[in-house]
């Protein structure tokens with residue numbers, strides 16, 4: 026059998042084993058918070074042990090371990106490919122609303138059920154098998170492959186991928202990253218928006234509501250402020266030329282809307298302003314002396330945090346009595362990889378097999394750990410199962426999509442490594 030035939034054989038003949046592992050993983054509570062992933066990490070380590078693959082654990086916080094496994098191909102030289110997935114998942118929420126135990130891992134109606142099966146136990150399991158299959162082929166492969174299975178993703182990644190990038194850069198930066206967060210089968214994601222959180226405080230004299238001329242109203246000022254902040258959505262992004270050309274294509278816009286809902290093609294490329302909380306006033310017949318707004322700005326590729334902060338500062342300057350503070354200061358910028366990168370071609374080609382319409386490259390509205398690599402200039406691409414039901418009650422993932430995602434990444438990884446010969 027050729028190397029390709031071997032890979033295809035394992036992908037198909039080990040489907041039962043792949044599914045067993047996903048079920049086993051789904052049965053482990055890795056809800057974050059608290060994000061204790063030790064038992065899940067044990068299961069991953071045991072798998073690597075059975076495959077005879079060396080690994081090590083980096084746990085800057087004991088309950089949130091990160092695994093690293095790596096091997097060099099026997100054909101020398103070549104490229105360093107990273108595979109990245111996370112162990113922790115969203116909390117269960119209202120347990121009573123679930124039909125099944127959120128940690129059942131049951132298979133019903135062609136789906137594996139459980140919290141986090143979509144985000145991203147399906148994807149992390151897929152990459153574990155991709156890594157194991159590439160390892161078996163290592164004698165013939167050029168380059169190097171490194172798997173990082175991390176914790177803390179759902180709370181920002183500071184102790185997970187963020188920590189590895191800062192403390193184990195030599196091992197984990199690599200030349201290109203594959204990630205299996207849920208993207209939907211119709212899209213491959215090559216960038217993502219970022220968030221900027223601001224708290225506005227409006228303070229006036231206040232007083233008795235029959236005497237508005239004496240004290241002013243913080244709530245009425247908030248209404249004007251919100252109107253002004255909304256205008257920031259009109260900022261025009263300076264997208265890199267390849268990004269603009271890609272996102273302008275009608276089929277890309279269509280795929281984005283299909284994957285992320287009507288309106289997504291436009292939201293993907295502009296600032297959005299969400300007035301998340303608004304608290305002002307004490308009593309109906311009092312002039313509100315204070316109003317506090319918490320505002321979540323989502324920034325697209327081509328608009329910096331600094332640019333938005335400058336607009337905000339100019340607005341605040343027009344409103345005496347308004348102050349602003351940044352929550353989570355120093356957060357990430359929106360990040361993007363070249364949508365014409367070779368890896369995108371491999372992913373689109375293999376992902377398109379068996380689909381009615383070829384998948385399209387888009388930008389993610391939410392965040393993933395891939396931003397840590399892109400921020401360091403390492404191209405990173407996301408392809409995973411449908412995000413439908415992610416984080417919701419009765420979360421479940423399609424078994425067919427799980428096998429599809431595993432196959433696409435295995436073949437794309439193989440092609441990328443072989444092309445670096």
Ligand SMILES: [Zn+2]
Nearest residue numbers: 144145178206
């Ligand atoms: Zn995720």
